[in-house]
Amino acid sequence: xxxxxxxxxxxxxxxxxxxxxxxxxxxxxxxxxxxxxxxxxxxxxxxxxxxxxxxxxxxxxxxxxxxxxxxxxxxxxxxxxxxxxxxxxxxxxxxxxxxxxxxxxxxxxxxxxxxxxxxxxxxxxxxxxxxxxxxxxxxx
Amino acid sequence: xxxxxxxxxxxxxxxxxxxxxxxxxxxxxxxxxxxxxxxxxxxxxxxxxxxxxxxxxxxxxxxxxxxxxxxxxxxxxxxxxxxxxxxxxxxxxxxxxxxxxxxxxxxxxxxxxxxxxxxxxxxxxxxxxxxxxxxxxxxxxxxxxxxxxxxxxxxxxxxxxxxxxxxxxxxxxxxxxxxxxxxxxxxxxxxxxxxxxxxxxxxxxxxxxxxxxxxxxxxxxxxxxxxxxxxxxxxxxxxxxxxxxxxxxxxxxxxxxxxxxxxxxxxxxxxxxxxxxxxxxxxxxxxxxxxxxxxxxxxxxxxxxxxxxxxxxxxxxxxxxxxxxxxxxxxxxxxxxxxxxxxxxxxxxxxxxxxxxxxxxxxxxxxxxxxxxxxxxxxxxxxxxxxxxxxxxxxxxxxxxxxxxxxxxxxxxxxxxxxxxxxxxxxxxxxxxxxxxxxxx
Numbered sequence: 001x002x003x004x005x006x007x008x009x010x011x012x013x014x015x016x017x018x019x020x021x022x023x024x025x026x027x028x029x030x031x032x033x034x035x036x037x038x039x040x041x042x043x044x045x046x047x048x049x050x051x052x053x054x055x056x057x058x059x060x061x062x063x064x065x066x067x068x069x070x071x072x073x074x075x076x077x078x079x080x081x082x083x084x085x086x087x088x089x090x091x092x093x094x095x096x097x098x099x100x101x102x103x104x105x106x107x108x109x110x111x112x113x114x115x116x117x118x119x120x121x122x123x124x125x126x127x128x129x130x131x132x133x134x135x136x137x138x139x140x
Numbered sequence: 141x142x143x144x145x146x147x148x149x150x151x152x153x154x155x156x157x158x159x160x161x162x163x164x165x166x167x168x169x170x171x172x173x174x175x176x177x178x179x180x181x182x183x184x185x186x187x188x189x190x191x192x193x194x195x196x197x198x199x200x201x202x203x204x205x206x207x208x209x210x211x212x213x214x215x216x217x218x219x220x221x222x223x224x225x226x227x228x229x230x231x232x233x234x235x236x237x238x239x240x241x242x243x244x245x246x247x248x249x250x251x252x253x254x255x256x257x258x259x260x261x262x263x264x265x266x267x268x269x270x271x272x273x274x275x276x277x278x279x280x281x282x283x284x285x286x287x288x289x290x291x292x293x294x295x296x297x298x299x300x301x302x303x304x305x306x307x308x309x310x311x312x313x314x315x316x317x318x319x320x321x322x323x324x325x326x327x328x329x330x331x332x333x334x335x336x337x338x339x340x341x342x343x344x345x346x347x348x349x350x351x352x353x354x355x356x357x358x359x360x361x362x363x364x365x366x367x368x369x370x371x372x373x374x375x376x377x378x379x380x381x382x383x384x385x386x387x388x389x390x391x392x393x394x395x396x397x398x399x400x401x402x403x404x405x406x407x408x409x410x411x412x413x414x415x416x417x418x419x420x421x422x423x424x425x426x427x428x429x430x431x432x433x434x435x436x437x438x439x440x441x442x443x444x445x446x447x448x449x450x451x452x453x454x455x456x457x458x459x460x461x462x463x464x465x466x467x468x469x470x471x472x473x474x475x476x477x478x479x480x481x482x483x484x485x486x487x488x489x490x491x492x493x494x495x496x497x498x499x500x501x502x503x504x505x506x507x508x509x510x511x512x513x514x515x516x517x518x519x520x521x522x523x524x525x526x527x528x529x530x531x532x533x534x535x536x537x538x539x540x541x542x543x544x545x546x547x548x549x550x551x552x553x554x555x556x557x558x559x560x561x562x563x564x565x566x567x568x569x570x571x572x573x574x575x576x577x578x579x580x581x
Contacts, residue, residue: 005291008370016377020306023324023393024315042316052187052249052256060387061462062327063253066174066186068541069462093542094177096185118319119388123458123533126386133398134454136388 036113044111047104056095060121066094071121074112081109147214148226152207153486154577155233156200157570160479163196164563171559174545174552191256192244197474198254199240202300203233204482205340206272209293211489212347216290217279225275232268236261252326255307262308269304273297287350287360288369292343295373299336303329324389331380334473339372341481345434348484352431371407375400382452386461394454401452408445411438429504433484436512440476443519444469459534465526468519475515475562483569491576504572507565514565517558525551 048054056066063069077083085105091097100108119136126134170189172179180189206229213221239261243249250258276297280290307329309315316322350360359365381389381397425431447469450456460466525548532544 005286005366009291009295009373012370012373012377019378019396020328023321023328024309026321026390038317041319042313045310045316045319045322046250049250049252049256052191052247054253055187055190055256058462060323060384062323062383062387064186064190065464065467066545094173094181094186096181096187114319121386123386123461124536126458128455128458132453132455133391133394134385134458135391136386 035117037110038114040107040110041114044107044109044114047100047108048111050104051098051100059115061123069121070112071115071118074109074116084109084112146223147211147489148221148223149207149210149212149214149489150577151226151230152203152210152233153490154207154574155230155237156202156204156207156482157486157574159196159203159237160200161567161570163193163200164566166190166193166196168556168559168563169193171552171556175549175556187249188244188247191249192241194254195240195244195257199237201337201341201474201478201482204478204485205296205337205344208344208482208485208489209276209297209340211485212289212293212344213276213279215351216347217283219279219282221279222275225271229268229271229275232264232271236264236268239264252307252310254330259308259311262304266301266304269297269301273301285361287346288362288365289343289346289350289360291366292339292346292369292372295369295376296336296338296340296343299339299376300333303333303336307333320388323387324384324393327383327387328380331383332376335372335376335380337478339376341478342372344485345437345481348430348434348481348488351488352425352428352434368407368410371403375404379404379452382454382457385454385457398452398454401449404445404449404452408442408449411442411445429487429508430484432508433480433487436508437477437480437484439512440472440480440515444472444476447472447523459530460526462533463526463529464522465530468522468526471522472515472519476519479566483573486573490573495576501572503568507568511562511565511569514558514561518555518562521551521554521558525555 053070054063056064058064058069059071061069073084088098088100088105088108125137127137128134166189169180169184170186170193173181173186173189210221210226240257243257243261248258249256251262255262276294280286280294283290306325309325310322315325346360346365378396379400381393382401385394385397447465451460451465451469528548528551529544532538538544
């Protein structure tokens, strides 16, 4: 029994490692790189974490529940960066005013451009397959 | 019988109980910010309270699981556990906890959701976990045939270590370059780490049942138990994808998760099948606290698994994703399942056997039932507000986000009240257990 348990355990672990590696190495979704500065967007993700934006806001429905989902916030304001910057600095209701530096503001905006370019997080923008799976519609 | 006084698991369980106390307090204060927007906005605010709540409760589960595994090993293993290693492990945890709380109070964030503290404090946790693995392996390596719960404990420890390292891959820019890949890995971590902790906790539940039945049951070696273990392990590895059905990942990731999630119906049907047998057992052990908490676990597994199975079907998930239904699921599992198992373990390992029954203490008896009832109210209030938000999400003529949140106010008030009652009743148990733990000679 002990040997059999070990074998199944090892086999499952191997499958898990292969599955994990396939995720690490495979570029899952090619984003439209021309729409944002990749280097700044990578830094913008750190600004998002530094100010704990995830505490209240979501990306693709994942994150906090107090504020709205920000995946497509950039499109929502037709790319008007001044409005976004005013929101960062001014705050509203439970949201405090954040004291972001100019560089941090720009990084965060590039990150929001990146999330926006990745797809549309609106739940109304999904098709339903016969087997119960859902698929995001192509962006127009 | 080994001296329980020297059991290294006790210190971990005591630390875990103190963390639960902090986590509950921060949780109730967090819920108040939903109803009173200016409450503590300038001092604590949700940006500090939420991580304080989530991390404290998460560490209650992690340290509680560590304490339970050590306590179980202490009773089981013929080979002594290294007290020195366990002490270094605990000291590293305390350093990490001080750092994490300091990080939150000074707003030195930088980590990801659930791990928002400055990543430097992950280092002592990592070293501590490696020591835990070493201590565990040293204790069990020459033990003969392992019961299923030893396998589950080992699995939980190994996978926690792997996933904890994976949790910090984002430090390397390569992993942040592709936003969707990055989010996929983040939620792979968040999903699997729960599975790893569940292995340790369900292993503890198996062990406790074995002890309650005075080691007469053969469940620890049965083929069915091992079958369930492998099914749980497969789910740990592959079913996390149900968190990201809406994310535009490669479809194989979502299909694997969908398929594997559906195997949980087997657990669900088995619970219903075993229900009658459980009721007979419950009558004979009703007054015994460890057993009673395990019975409560059974009930909450049933409720949560039912909901989780529905949420794992993508076409239903689209309605509940990003809403408080997800929070209801998280609360139901962490409080209803994980915490109930940990309280069963704390009663078993922290206080003498003759004081583990209900009769001498009416306050504990009432608190137990109020906990179950208030948790149910809390669960329902979150589910209702989640469903209402789900309807709003799919409405083409939706009102603003602020108006939608305002319309949920009544349910947030119910959430705050039930959460406060739940906190007070848990305090009764925490204080009782800590008093007993410190008074045992």
